[in-house]
Amino acid sequence: MAAGKSGHSVLLIEPTNRIGGLVTSGLSHTDFHSLESLSGAFLDFANRVETHYAKTYGPDSPQVKASYHGTFGEPKVNLTVFHALLDEQPNVELVHQHLLVALKLTKSRPQRRIESVTLVNPQGNKRTVRGKAFVDGTYEGDLMAMAGVEWRAGREGRDEHGESLxxxxxxxxxxAYNFRFIMTQDEANRVMPVAPPGYRREDFVGVLDAIASDKIQRVFDYPSKCIFKAHLPVLPGGKYDINDVSRGLVRLSLPGKNLGWPNGTPEERQAIYAEHLRDQVGLLYFLQNDPEVPDKFRQEALQWGWCRDEFLDTDHLPPQLYVREARRMQGVHIYTQADSEYAKEGTRAKFHRDSIAMADYGNNCHGTHHEGPRFGGKHSGEFYNPVPPYQIPYGVLLPKDVNNLLVSCAVSSSHVGFCALRLEPVWMSLGQAAGHAASIAVQLNQPVKQVDVSHLQRNLHADRSATIYVSDVLPDSPDFAVVQWWGAAGGLRKLYSEGTPRKPRGKKLHGQYSEAVPCHAVEMDKTLDEKLDHRWRALAASIGVPPDALPKANGSATRGDFIRAAAAAARQ
Incomplete structure (x- = not known):
């Protein structure tokens, strides 16, 4: 969409018959912490989801409230909104069910370019497409890998990047991967699960010992002491996004079962998909139907089923597996644990002058290995690391040696670093940045690595996409672009006095959601003091802003006056 807005011709290639990835395949309980972290493409999407519910059911309806500002959309609604967004872009052509089978590269390093890609549809018909710029938006990095870009799967050792995690x-x-089932207790919209292909009762008998312990109190619950995590708050329509129980006794995620996915053929990936389906649907079927399951648990489980109005083409089951991590590019900037940790001074994370996106979720890994039996064992490699809101530099999108390729999902990162980037709002922001960068590169006929990041940032800010977290100047503010510009220059660092307590989260609202992160406000109406005026003037001079264009700390000038004046002078 971002590339299409520029006026260039864009081809969007969807390997399946359903656009949207996990956003339309069950991940409806979006991973972020504060609403203030949402901007750009994801915020636009969420606003449209909320508008859909308001128009369909009324602005004060329970559905609008349950959508939590549009961030909790039913998969079918998310899909509708994505198609509506694409319909607004006449320059974007969408093709479904086309797999990448070949590409043509120029031969000379380090100036290699992708000249064309060849696709095949289910009927075996091939189509070759030439392009000036390419964006790999796959979870797996398939285009990147086929282009010979360096990538990695698995975990780095602690000393390689100095990562404590x-x-x-x-x-x-x-x-590990699992499905994000969408389920309901509403009998009118409920479809009861059936045994999956390959179901074997003996594979699930071990869960009986687990539910006999006090560590499992219910089959469905939130957030713990259960088998299926039914995320709260409830989605519109009385639906639940079902997930793996972090650190639980019984897990849906299956570490080790997915190792062949990143570099697997379509057939190998389909086999891994089928094994996860057999395991997770089979577990539910066992709990609902096996006579040895205690009545308390069986009757509770029988209250749940698939949603009759979701995933109509796939028997009401999500068409995609939740691929949390696959290939990771090793590009211009390898994003690591340090990139989302506090800077040495101040209340903010490490500063990236070339930031093209930001987020607030933190490094999150559901485990990489399972020790012990399927039921009652323990995941290892699991961590949930709270961090302050962080910036993401342009280099994570850039291969080292392919000059017209950007990678927006399988981004350049370590395993630990990737665990802070692998979230739907972040991937939308990175996709938006990739689209704008590709447009600039095509327009100026230059390699993507030579794109002027300040130019890219201006385009992103104009598109209401944030490159730094600001809790009190949000995308709907007339000051949004100038504050983001000043933040990109470094103007928002150390705004709070030395010794101010560092708090990575605001006051808890519900579940994983919180108020704005403390000590990340600009306070535009606050009087400009002499100390800040001195520091800001030095910064303004370093980026070419003439001092006589700036207000002085005279007791009446505000921080907002200074930033607006600096931005106006910079434009001139």
Whole structure:
């Protein structure tokens, strides 16, 4: 969409018959912490989801409230909104069910370019497409890998990047996958599960010992002591996004079962998909139907089923597996644990002058290895690391040696670093940045690595996409672009006095959601003091803003006056 807005011709290639990835395949309980972290493409999407519910059911309806500002959309609604967004872009052509089978590269390094890609549809018909710029938006990095870009799967050792969350030595372990089922207790919209292909009762008998312990109190609950995590708050329509129980006794995620996914053929990936389906649907079927399951648990489980109005083409089951991590590019900037941790001074995370996106969720890994039996064992490699809101530099999108390719999902990162980037709002922001960067590169006929990041940031800010977290100047503010510009220059660092307590989260609202992160406000109406005036003037001079264009700390000038004046002078 971002590339299409520029006026260039865009081809969007969807390997399946359903656009949207996990956003339309069951991940409806979006991962972020504060609403203030949402901007750009994801915020636009969420606003349209909320508008859909308001128009359909009324602005004060329970459905609008349940959508939590549009961030909790039913998969069918998310799909509708994505199609509506694409319909607004006449320059974007969408093709479904086309797999990448070949590409043509120029031969000389380091100036290699992708000249064309060849696709095949289910009927075996091939189509070759030439392009000036390419964006790999796949979870797996398939285009990147086919282009010969360096990539990695598995975990780095602790010393490689100095990451405390990494293991002592490198290995091939990969964050586990599971399905994000959409389920309901509404009898009128409920479809009862049936035994999946390959179901074997003996595979699930071990869960009986688990539910006999006090560590499992219900089949469905939130957030713990259950088998299926039914996320709260409830989605519109009385639906639940079902997930793996973090640190639980019984897990849906299956570490080790997905190692062949990143570099697998379509057939190999389909086999991994089928094994996860057999395991997770089979577990539910066992709990609902096996006579040895205690009546308390069986009757509770029988109250739940698939949603009759979701995933009509796939028997009401999500068409995609939740691929939390696959290939990771090793590009211009390898994003690591340090990139989302506090800077040495101040209340903010490490500063990236070339930031093209930001987020607030933190490093999150559901485990990479399972020790012990399927039921009652323990995941290892699991962590949930709170961090302050962080910036993401342009280099994570850039291969080292392919000059017209950007990678927006399988981004350049370590395993630990990737665990802070692997979230739907972040991937939308990175996709938006990739689209704008591709447009600039095509327009100026230059390699993507030569795109002027300040130019890219201006385009992103104009498109209401934030490159730094600001809790009190949001995308709907007339000051949004100038504050983001000043933040990109470094003007929002150390705004709070030395010794101010660092708090990575605001006051808890519900579940994983919080108020704005403290000590990340600009306070535009606050009087400009002499100390800040001195520091800001030096910064303005370093980026070419003439001092006589700036207000002085005279007791009446505000921070907002200074930033607006600096931005106006910079434009001139």
């Amino acid at each position: 990494a293991p002592e030595t490198a290995d091939d372990q990969l964050q």
